[in-house]
Amino acid sequence: MRVIVLLGAPGAGKGTQAPLLSASLGLPHIATGELFRSAARAGTALGLEAKSYMDRGELVPDDLTVRMLLERLRQADAESGAILDGFPRTVAQAAALDGALAAEGGHVEQVPYIELPEEELFNRLSGRWICRAAGHPYHLRLNPPRVPGVCDEEGSPLYQRSDDVPDVVRARLAAQLAPFHEVVDYYRRAGVLAPVDGDQSVEAVTSALLDTLLAAGERG
Numbered sequence: 001m002r003v004i005v006l007l008g009a010p011g012a013g014k015g016t017q018a019p020l021l022s023a024s025l026g027l028p029h030i031a032t033g034e035l036f037r038s039a040a041r042a043g044t045a046l047g048l049e050a051k052s053y054m055d056r057g058e059l060v061p062d063d064l065t066v067r068m069l070l071e072r073l074r075q076a077d078a079e080s081g082a083i084l085d086g087f088p089r090t091v092a093q094a095a096a097l098d099g100a101l102a103a104e105g106g107h108v109e110q111v112p113y114i115e116l117p118e119e120e121l122f123n124r125l126s127g128r129w130i131c132r133a134a135g136h137p138y139h140l141r142l143n144p145p146r147v148p149g150v151c152d153e154e155g156s157p158l159y160q161r162s163d164d165v166p167d168v169v170r171a172r173l174a175a176q177l178a179p180f181h182e183v184v185d186y187y188r189r190a191g192v193l194a195p196v197d198g199d200q201s202v203e204a205v206t207s208a209l210l211d212t213l214l215a216a217g218e219r220g
Helices: 014-025 032-044 047-055 063-075 091-103 120-127 165-188 200-220
Strands: 002-007 029-031 082-085 108-115 130-131 138-141 193-197
Touching: 002 014, 002 165, 014 029, 014 082, 014 138, 014 200, 029 032, 029 063, 032 047, 032 063, 047 063, 063 082, 063 091, 063 120, 091 108, 091 193, 108 165, 108 200, 120 130, 120 165, 193 200
Parallel strands: 002 082, 002 108, 029 082, 108 193
Antiparallel strands: 130 138
16 A cells, blocks of 8 residues: 655645555545545545544544544545545654554555745735635735736635634645644654755646656655
């Protein structure tokens, strides 16, 4: 089984790249947030257990998340492997995932890492604006509207979500980047980290990620 962990800090473009890699490699994209929701909708025992935490506004415990991931990896479409997105977020989670995979005779094969400087992460996150009428996304630098503050398609005003306001973005990054970089170092020490320059076009980043993953597959 080919288990790939896609790493990227908030704003690095991981959510854009994961489905593209999934389509190119023929491996399912497993995002933990959607994993929780789909398992809860399906009414599985683990899904209902996770839902009980989410309903209380609590984080799903690491051991439960790992068990849900293993359950998902046993499904037919993941027979050849999968791309994990959103887990692990801490070194403790990374170690728990390694232990669980080892017990099943598997391991994390490679960890492609979309690398961006912190200031660029800040610029990407704090530049996001949304159409109030229909939710069309814009970015002041990467995808600006033709008329400032107005949606090209709806003509409605654009607004910024509260968690994209600059001061909030700074606080989020300060809280999230330290444990994130510990995970990066964990996989670097394990010899499976594959950094890719994220400060390129979407197409160039996809190409670079595929190059590293295909090379690893050939070596494997």
